[in-house]
Amino acid sequence: MIAAYVTSPGDSSEIKVGQLPDPEPGPREVLVKVSAVTVNHVDTFIRSGAYPTALSYPFVIGRDLVGTVVSSPADRFAPGDRVWCNSLGHDGRQGSFSEYCAVPEERLYRLPDGVSDDAVAVLHTAATAYLGLFEHAGAGYGETIAVFGAAGGVGSAVVQLASTAGLRVVATARAEDAEWCRECGADEVFDYADPDLYRKLPVVDLLWDNAGRHDLLSAVPLLSRGGRIIAMAGMDSKPTLPIGELYTRDASIRGFAISNAGVTALGSAARVVNRGLSTGILRPRIGTRLPLAAAAEAHRLQESGQARGRIVLEV
Ligand SMILES: NC(=O)c1ccc[n+]([C@@H]2O[C@H](COP(=O)([O-])OP(=O)(O)OC[C@H]3O[C@@H](n4cnc5c(N)ncnc54)[C@H](OP(=O)(O)O)[C@@H]3O)[C@@H](O)[C@H]2O)c1
Structure with missing residues (x-):
């Protein structure tokens, strides 16, 4: 079969596209013919070695797929079923x-x-949004959430799910993305480049920073009593934490990574993702379409920070 893979950790130029042996499914594995994949930031971290995890080489890159079942040991799936992972x-x-x-x-x-x-395009981002909001931060009806970087992949899904769950959503984005954020369900949108941003933002119960900037000196004073900051981006960020302003609010910082989620949590997320897809609550914003042969280009584009919208590759 054709696959995009690496033979050691390295930069995107290490990605090769060529023949590898077809996978041999184990007794509890379903063989899937893949039709579409996407690129997430974490895929580039795993390829480069920045996010340590057990890998065997040659390592086929990528986390998400949509495809069709070829064969299945389980009654739950039959050949021809359209599926995702x-x-x-x-x-x-x-x-x-x-x-x-x-x-x-x-x-x-x-x-x-x-x-x-x-x-x-939404499988990773929306599952992340669900896990962060509801499994880790206990987001509740009537609460206010600030979503920094709300027009990105995860940010859009956080806005879509949080607004559907009855939270008031305050978003930050570049000015040209304000309309998209409103379409996703944001009640108010602020320009993230505004130097007075933190003075304009309201008090919030939850703060989700997709840009990983974590200006905690400015952010912690925005929190309500019992407020939560969700830390899920900014691998190298080393912010200064105003500890007094945190504990006198009974506030906390909740960190999480979807990579640590077990099959039970992922299964709950999948139910929500499927409901969001079938109702149109979760809408992908795709900026680039490429063939699988352009996998290295897709990683380069993702790492450049210049991708506008999600990158989808047809297999
Ligand atoms: N912990 C986890 O489980 C988990 C899961 C998924 C993703 N992540 C991480 O979450 C982050 C976001 O992922 P993503 O897929 O949503 O990436 P993305 O689509 O690239 O979104 C990042 C967003 O941040 C915005 N941004 C840039 N500078 C900003 C600033 N100064 N203030 C506010 N927003 C700013 C970007 O806006 P512009 O487009 O205008 O530049 C973009 O909308 C990545 O770091 C990723 O690694 C973590």
């Missing part, structure tokens, strides 16, 4: 950037009827 390519599992994947049955979900391959 968002937890390949780490912790010993081969990735998704290949014609065929052997996917553990418990990590595979049915794609709702009428939903296109473009769903691949």
Whole structure:
């Protein structure tokens, strides 16, 4: 089969596209013919070695896929079923950037009827949004959340899910993305480049910083009593924490990574993702479409920070 893979950690130029042996599914694995994949920041961290995890080389890159079942040991799936997965390519599992994947049955979900391959663009981002909001930060009806970098992949999904769950959403984005943020459900949108931003933002119960900037000296004073900062981006960020302003608010910082989520949490997230896809609450914003042969270019684009919208590759 054709696959995009690396033979050692390195930069995007290390990605090769060529023949690898077809996967041989284990007794609890479903063989899937892949039709679409996408690039996440974490895929580039895993490829480069910045995010340490067990890998075997040649390592097929990529975490997410949409595809069609070829064969299944489990009754839950039949040949021809359209399916998706968002937890390949780490912790010993081969990735998704290949014609065929052997996917553990418990990590595979049915794609709702009428939903296109473009769903691949929200699988990682929306599952992250669900886990952060509801499993880690206990987001509740009537609370206010500030979403920094709300027009990005995860940010859009956080806005879409939080507004659907009855939170008031205050978003920051570049000025030209304000309309998109409103379409996602933001109640108010602020320009992230405004030097007076922190003076204009209201008190919030939750603060989600997708840009990983973590200006905690400015952010902690925005928190309500019991407020939570969700830390999920900014691998190298080393901010100064105003500890007195944190504890006198009973506030906390909740860190998480979807990579640590087990199959139970991922399964809950998948239910929400599927409901969001079939109702149109979760809408992908795709900026670039490429063939699998352009996998290295896709990683380069993702790392450049110049990608506007998600990158989807047709397999
Ligand atoms: N912990 C986890 O489980 C987990 C899961 C998924 C992703 N992540 C991490 O979360 C981050 C976001 O992922 P993503 O896929 O959503 O990336 P993305 O699509 O690139 O979004 C990043 C967003 O941050 C915005 N931004 C840039 N500078 C900003 C600033 N100064 N203030 C406010 N916003 C700013 C960007 O806006 P512009 O487009 O205008 O530059 C963009 O909208 C990445 O660091 C990723 O590694 C973590």
